[in-house]
Amino acid sequence: MSIVAANNTEGMALNRPVPAVVAQHAEESAVLFHVRARMVDAPHVRLHHLRRLDDRLAAHLDGLAVAGAYGAHLCATALAMPGPGELFATTALALDTHDGPCLDKVLALAHALPECRPGVLAAFEWVSAPSLRGITGGLLASPSAFHRMVGILACGAHRVDPGAPLVAALGDPDSLLREHALRIAGECGRLDLQGACVRALADEDAACRFQAARSAVLLGDRHAAIRVLHEETGAGRPHRAQAIGLLLKLASPEQAVPILKSLFESQADARELIRGLGTNGDPRWVPWLIDRMDDASLSRLAGEAFTLITGLDLAAHDLERKPPDGAETGPMDDPADDDVAMDEDDGLPWPDAGKVADAWAVRAPGFPEGVRHFMGAPPSWDHAVQVRARGCQRQRGAASEYLCLLRPGTALFPTGAPAWRQQRWLAGPEA
Numbered sequence: 001m002s003i004v005a006a007n008n009t010e011g012m013a014l015n016r017p018v019p020a021v022v023a024q025h026a027e028e029s030a031v032l033f034h035v036r037a038r039m040v041d042a043p044h045v046r047l048h049h050l051r052r053l054d055d056r057l058a059a060h061l062d063g064l065a066v067a068g069a070y071g072a073h074l075c076a077t078a079l080a081m082p083g084p085g086e087l088f089a090t091t092a093l094a095l096d097t098h099d100g101p102c103l104d105k106v107l108a109l110a111h112a113l114p115e116c117r118p119g120v121l122a123a124f125e126w127v128s129a130p131s132l133r134g135i136t137g138g139l140l141a142s143p144s145a146f147h148r149m150v151g152i153l154a155c156g157a158h159r160v161d162p163g164a165p166l167v168a169a170l171g172d173p174d175s176l177l178r179e180h181a182l183r184i185a186g187e188c189g190r191l192d193l194q195g196a197c198v199r200a201l202a203d204e205d206a207a208c209r210f211q212a213a214r215s216a217v218l219l220g221d222r223h224a225a226i227r228v229l230h231e232e233t234g235a236g237r238p239h240r241a242q243a244i245g246l247l248l249k250l251a252s253p254e255q256a257v258p259i260l261k262s263l264f265e266s267q268a269d270a271r272e273l274i275r276g277l278g279t280n281g282d283p284r285w286v287p288w289l290i291d292r293m294d295d296a297s298l299s300r301l302a303g304e305a306f307t308l309i310t311g312l313d314l315a316a317h318d319l320e321r322k323p324p325d326g327a328e329t330g331p332m333d334d335p336a337d338d339d340v341a342m343d344e345d346d347g348l349p350w351p352d353a354g355k356v357a358d359a360w361a362v363r364a365p366g367f368p369e370g371v372r373h374f375m376g377a378p379p380s381w382d383h384a385v386q387v388r389a390r391g392c393q394r395q396r397g398a399a400s401e402y403l404c405l406l407r408p409g410t411a412l413f414p415t416g417a418p419a420w421r422q423q424r425w426l427a428g429p430e431a
Contacts, residue, residue, distance in 0.1 A: 017067040025063035026074050029092075030085025032057040033119060037084075040416040043304050044347035045393045051419035058418075064093055076102065082109055084119035091123035095131045103135070111146045124150065125157035126418055132158070140165040145174035149181075156184040157414055159425070170196050175205040182208055186215025187412040189404070194219040201228050210239040217246060218401075220408030226250070233259065241272065248279040249379075249398075249405055253370050256280045271301055271344075278305025279398070281374050283367035286310070286360055293353035296324050301344075303351035308395065310367065311376020312359065319356050320349035374402065381406055388413060389426050 036053055039045045064071035075090035087106055094102035110120040124132070132154060139151030140162060152169060155162040162184065169181035170193070182200055185193040193215075200212035201224055210232055216225035232243035244263075248256050260280060263273040274292060277285040286309060292302035303314050314320045367373060375395060377383045379402045387399035393415060400413040415422070 017070040019070075022064065022067045022071055022074055025060045025067070025071070026078060026086075026089060029057065029060045029064065029089035030078070030083065032060065033085040033088040033122065037118065037122070039393070041393055041397070042347055043345070043392055043394050044349075046391070047389075047396070047419055047422060050393070051423070054419045061089065061092055064089065065096060072097070072099065072102065076105075079105070079109065082113065082116050084116050084122075087116050087119035088123050088126075091120045092126055095123060095127045095135065098131075098135070107147065107150065110150075121150065121153055121157075124154040125414070125416070129158055145172060145177040148172075149174075149177045152177075152181055152184050156187055157417065159188075159411060159414065161188050161190070166190070167193070167196075170200065175208055178203065179205065179207045179211050182211040182215050186211075186218035186404075189219070189409045189411040191219055191409040194221055197221070198224055201225060206238070210243070214242070214246060217250065218404045218408065218412065222250070233262075235266070241275070244272070244276055245279050246401070248276055249402060251280075253280065253282040253284075253372055256282070270298055274298060274301050274305050278308040281309050281372035281379075282369060283309060283364065283371070283373060284369040286364070286367075287357075290353055290357050290360065293351045293356060299350055299353075300348035303356070304345075304348055304394075306351065306356065306360075308375065308398070309373050310360070310363065311373075312363070314349045314351050314356070317359065319352055319359055321352040321355075323350050374398070379406065388415075 032053065036050075036057060039050055039053060064075065067074075072093055075086070075093055078086040079090060087109060090102065091106045093099070094106060106120050110117045136151050136154050139147045139154070142148055142151070148165060148169060152162045152166055155166075166181055166184060166188070169177050170185065172178055172181070178200070182197060185197060197212045197216040197219060198221055201209055201216070203209050203212060209228055213225040213228035213232070217229065226247070229243045229247050231237075232239050233247065234240070237243070244259060247259060251259070260273075260276055263269075263276050270292075274289065277289060286306060289302045289306050289309075292298045293306075295302075303320075306312070307314060312319065371378055374383070375387050375391065381403065384399040384402040384406065388396050388403070391399060396413075396415045400415055404410045404412050413422075413425070417425075
């Protein structure tokens with residue numbers, strides 16, 4: 001064998017994928033997808049924390065891409081038992097390589113398995129714009145309502161106006177397509193579609209009515225849409241929490257009293273009441289929140305509401321304590337325990353009620369009652385922009401919504417987008 005041939009053989013061996021390594025990339029991509037799904041709405045995660053996770057996830061996806069056909073084969077094999085994480089990794093790889101047959105397969109699975117759908121939609125948000133060229137246009141022009149929905153959501157996730165297909169989708173017979181088109185109309189800041197959203201308040205589908213009301217409000221309507229949102233605050237309504245949160249951001253502290261009174265009187269969900277008081281932002285409720293900090297089941301949520309009003313970071317100001325003895329902060333390890341739900345307050349600090357009360361006594365004179373406060377100040381454009389850039393994920397989401405309410409027609413900033421893309425948008429003039 002010649003020296004050249006020997007060197008070529010050695011190069012082929014070095015480039016051959018290592019099955020165990022590629023399998024780890026596939027597994028970690030799916031696992032990190034689930035971690036990320038929680039982090040994007042976590043109460044203690046800031047953008048730089050999300051960036052670290054996103055860099056790890058990107059590295060594993062790159063490992064699958066470098067493995068070439070073997071990486072694609074491994075992802076496709078995982079679809080025999082599909083989950084959101086597996087579909088995310090497979091879809092991201094297929095988009096980057098423009099693998100049409102694979103995309104057709106994952107879209108068919110997402111259509112048939114709603115529980116797996118978030119993975120496919122997240123992949124369309126994750127990949128870069130060049131990876132979507134030639135694909136999104138085909139989806140928007142597809143005879144399939146589901147494909148058109150994916151195309152519209154992909155445009156919205158990348159802050160791109162879907163154009164005429166969005167307008168057409170608002171009157172489509174398919175309720176799922178209408179629902180998401182109505183949502184994106186508001187999130188894209190399409191002021192010209194406010195009238196269409198108001199008309200959709202009479203839609204026969206409940207989810208469409210809610211999205212129409214939400215978008216109409218984001219686009220400036222303060223009449224018919226408000227009435228629909230109030231209807232959605234009824235007990236057992238599927239969008240109750242979102243409707244209450246949006247109404248409390250819009251209402252003055254006085255206007256919010258009937259909503260808060262109904263929450264106080266029902267006492268059906270103390271957590272919902274605490275969230276409402278934090279969103280309402282009236283400092284008069286701070287002493288009541290401090291009293292709840294002695295209740296282990298409500299302590300951390302009350303601390304979050306306190307921060308949402310005052311802007312005081314409990315950890316940074318040494319206002320936290322150790323978890324109480326026996327406190328459970330997540331699913332139990334006991335296999336006989338059927339409760340596997342994650343702790344909603346995971347990551348939040350445990351407030352020390354005494355220290356918080358002392359800190360509030362000093363700062364209370366600077367917080368006039370009857371005035372809504374958000375992260376330490378009345379909501380304003382400049383303040384919300386700062387919170388959107390520096391706050392934790394839940395706070396950033398609230399700040400993004402405030403910006404739309406303050407200036408209808410403002411596009412809703414996607415705080416769940418890849419962190420490096422968010423950082424680029426925040427550094428740009430269009431932010």
